Amino acid sequence: MDRDQLKRQILETIDREGERAIALAQAIGREAELGYQEVRTAQKVQAAFTALQLPFRAGLALTGVKAVLEGAQPGPTVALLGELDGLPIREHPDFCPETGAVHACGHHCQIGSLIAAASGLLAPGVREQLAGRVVFFAVPAEESVEVEWRLSQKAAGRIEFLGGKAELIRLGEFDDIHLAMMVHTSPRGEDGLLVTSETSNGHVIKFVRFLGRSAHAAGSPHRGINALKAAMLALAAIDAQRETFREEDTVRIHPILTRGGDVVNAVPADVRLESFVRGKTVAAIDDANQKFDRAMRAGALALGASVEITTLPGYLPLRQNPDLAALFRENAALVVGPEQVGHRGHIAAGTDMGDLSQILPAIHPSAAGASGTSHGADYQIVDWEQAVLNPAKALALTVLDLLSDGAAKAQEVIARDRPPLTKAEYLAVLRRMDSIQRYTEG
Ligand SMILES: [Zn+2]
Ligand SMILES: [Zn+2]
Known part of the structure; x- marks a missing residue:
């Protein structure tokens, strides 16, 4: 045949x-x-x-x-x-x-x-x-x-x-x-x-935990540190930088809150979000990723909270x-x-x-x-x-x-x-992208 x-x-x-x-x-x-x-x-x-x-x-x-x-x-x-x-x-x-x-x-x-x-x-x-x-x-x-x-x-x-x-x-x-x-x-x-x-774009995965201090949300909010507010500011800080991403880098950052608080009558003390930071090249992903991390620290800084940022390799382009x-x-x-x-x-x-x-x-x-x-x-x-x-x-x-x-x-x-x-270089790139940073304001 x-x-x-x-x-x-x-x-x-x-x-x-x-x-x-x-x-x-x-x-x-x-x-x-x-x-x-x-x-x-x-x-x-x-x-x-x-x-x-x-x-x-x-x-x-x-x-x-x-x-x-x-x-x-x-x-x-x-x-x-x-x-x-x-x-x-x-x-x-x-x-x-x-x-x-x-x-x-x-x-x-x-x-x-x-x-x-x-x-x-x-x-x-x-x-x-x-x-x-x-x-x-x-x-x-x-x-x-x-x-x-x-x-x-x-x-x-x-x-x-x-x-x-x-x-x-x-x-x-x-x-x-x-x-x-x-x-x-x-x-x-x-x-x-x-x-x-x-x-196609590649990306890194972000897993972020804002840690504050719980206190009665109405009786003694001054004793608490509101981790949800820290996260909200951090998200706004990402949005404030969107115009700095170049068209040719096709950056996409699209976070979600996965834990916004535990009970409504306590100041949220453990708030979590996940995001991807995507871009067309590894360099574009690195640049956007640094801005992302800065935004997370800014939220923690403003509220006096701490933040733990876990970065994980997602996909390569x-x-x-x-x-x-x-x-x-x-x-x-x-x-x-x-x-x-x-x-x-x-x-x-x-x-x-x-x-x-x-x-x-x-x-x-x-x-x-x-x-x-x-x-x-x-x-x-x-x-x-x-x-x-x-x-x-x-x-x-x-x-x-x-x-x-x-x-x-x-x-x-x-x-x-x-x-x-x-294969060895590939595994090394992925392992380099894998990090945990902790930041605490004073
Ligand atoms: Zn799919
Ligand atoms: Zn699919």
Whole structure:
């Protein structure tokens, strides 16, 4: 069979098996789980790998599942990724109160795609053409949420990094992988059905505690130190500096109060907030981060409170390999037609695929099929075939192009890519970003 025939075979197989992949995505969607706690989701993935007779390892970075398809000849390893976790969006109508999560970012579709792509690459005759290995990797904790809970897991030694891909890199689970690809579901249908993009912001995570002194809120407020007022001033101080952020740095700072006080008749003495400080480059993140810290100290200074600022590495900026993107676009055109293959520039949100992209060639295109807003209460999948099967098809065809002909194309992509960081350097950058500062006014 020539490559075009094999491609047809892959597409037909994905169409035939598609219903099952969509049903899996829907089942995961009904029982969303938060990062590092995706136990039942991971079980569903394992069951799907078992049904495909793909060997896998589970429990990686707590919940990750990694299956391998061995090609007929040796060669590089291409990983397709799907993310396991949901989001704590309480206002969403599908919010699962039992797990505290909902899939408002389409990760359930990514997992459906992963399984659909696997079934396509298992079509008769395909494996014989592959030089190398395909890893199907269901990965935990992409969403940067529940900072406090993850910190408790870190303190307990269960994880070191809050993001799933960073943790998997640390654990060596990407040591055997040369190229990585995943497609993220998006509600932005206006860009096309399958869309490549360029860069994305990175960020650091901020976890801040203002400590004051409690006292009766009405009887003796003069004996207290109001930690809530300190936090409010700190937040205003961030807003006062917004015009100092340069457009080209695409800085985003969006704090939330996670604890505003305990009882209404006592002066709040322990007030907490979380934020991200995002930017297009590590230098931009560093600059905005210093302003953030200054604002926190200013709030504490004014009230005579103390403040403890914990900084944690979030994601690094995303870099996408142009050769891989071009190959994906060619195959995407076969799936949805060239007029439906879009392209976007910089994206101000981030992904931990950014971390992976700093150490190996990677792409992170998006697929339409959702409506509403990402992370919003109105996010819904409206076209399952588009959200689950079309990305799977484009990914599977791209894998075939990469690994057929003795993996010539994959070797070319690998040879031309210049990852900015080695794994050791990457881990050093993350550990440098990890700090706790304490500030007390007099
Ligand atoms: Zn998301
Ligand atoms: Zn997402």
